[in-house]
Amino acid sequence: MEFLSDALSNFTSPMILFFVLGFIATILKSDIEIPDVITKTLAIYFMIAIGLKGGFEISKSGIDENLYSAVFNSLLIGFFVPLIAFLILKFIGRFDSTNSGAIAAHYGSVSVVTFVTAISFLNSKSEPFSGYMVGMMALMESPAIFVSLLLVRIFDSQKIASLKSNTVDLLKESLFNASVVLFFGSLLIGLAVGEKGISVVKPFFIDPFNGVLTLFLLDMGMIAGKRISEFKAVGVFLFFFALIMPLISASLTIGLTNLFGFSTGDSLLFSVLAASASYIAAPAAVRIALPKANPAYYITMSLAITFPFNIILGIPLYYFILNLFR
Template identity: 45%
Template sequence: MTGLFENLTNPALLFFILGVVASQIKNDLSIPENSSKFISIYLLLSIGFKGGNELSHSDAGGEIYWSLLLGIFLAAVVPVFTYFILRRKLNTENSGAVAAAYGSVSAVTFVTAISFLEFKTATFGGHMIAVMALMEAPAIVVGIMLINTFRDSKDKDDKISFGGVLKHSLNNASVYLIIGSLIIGYLASDQQAEGIKPFTTDIFKGFLSVFLLDMGIRSGRHLGGIKENSWFLLLFGIFIPFVNGTAALLLASLITESVGNILLFAILGASASYIAVPAAMKNAVPKANPGIYLPMALGITFPVNVIIGIPFYFYLIEKIL
């Protein structure tokens, strides 16, 4: 277990914890909103470009195709079984919205996992960026399908437009930026990639640390909302990520032997969306309460994954392999 605790010394993770503590002790520490937006754009651009550049040096073999299929499978299946667990305590709309959030992914958690791999000098395939991007929309569509199928009969005529939902999902700013950066990185030559390396690589960890400090402050502010709603939701937000993450880890180990790729699959399975899904549900399912699915994803599951999940999965992968 010593290795597991050593993994927690990643400075980026410690900055996140620092932010959570700041919010809990009512410290006035904050990151300006415009700065936070700029850093999030930078992180997505950087990770997309680097992933695309790595992908350009990879052979399009069976592992890439299986990885893409596994990502879509996870995004479609996780919302289904989580929906029926949530229906024990929540109504149809809230169950579908939360299920969609847990079937989708968190780009920030994914980026943090990549930073962790770099800290451990472990490599990963550039195609994992494409896997992450592909997992956004299917979970939202499945969540909407579940709501349409199981909602009360009096609301059956109030159908939700799949075309609008799909368009909104695919046109999400985060998905657009990371896919666009992936394509640009794929097309760039080695000389061109080396030319902007100081921007895409050298300053990456510093910006990530500031961003995670900000996310720690935001996550800490949402903790109270979960406590007020239900212990059931609190426990769900803590334990379901480990169920999903471990299942994704085991499935990924069947198609790849790369420690980095398996870890990224585990964190994709474990993470919950607090950007794309809330934005989609706000328009598509106004009856769903954002005071439930947003605090669960951001206030509970995000810090659990960043502080405990990433080092835990890495430790587990090392033991398995």
């Protein structure tokens, strides 16, 4: 079966295996350590590299109706995914509005590293995708957070005071956080400089991409391994939610992108973005807006359950499902 072949190929890629190595090393209490400053530097590297390449690709293809359609789909996904997640948590899981909203914000927002891993997967399959998808990723980070917080206000009779008092801080954190600024800024620079400008930085930002991703995933594996101790706090329902919600989000997005006629590469990236869970932008916003929400829930779920599932099995699975309808 093609899915099993893709899953095995994905699992045996150096990037994924280094994630597994980091995870196992932490479980075995190895003293492997990557300094925080290097981790932050790698994250900045990815944001600039992806943005530059995306801007360059847009400069080649130009802005057309497909871009407007992609923006519409991004906003649609950013609205419905957190809504579905919130309703499942609130009425099936019976969680309070605060924790339901906090978790929904994470599952409605996106994971940069999952997106990067999906790009690597598409490159391994020689599957093309549009440069503007970088912009869609940045665009999808913030709407889900606002939708989730709006749902909390609607369903919580006490109207959580912090949602009112911290509105300015929340807007700043959601719209002007490092990832959004760097992605959009780098994309505009890539768009402005074109092929000649990209060739100057290509040896640093384009060619070593997979090698840097390997190092970054090693660190992510170590971080995920450290959350294992909090699995008991997550509980059975949230554990399975963290596995099933990505499948729901990806399936709905596959149907939507097929309806709008997106290419296989773009559809997969949209599906991966919808299925991913944020562990950078959303936690920062939630800490400001919903300080009473339990971090052991949303951090452990997004980073230690959904993230490994997506990069190891989810991406090839979504690709397989996508091709069933082609």
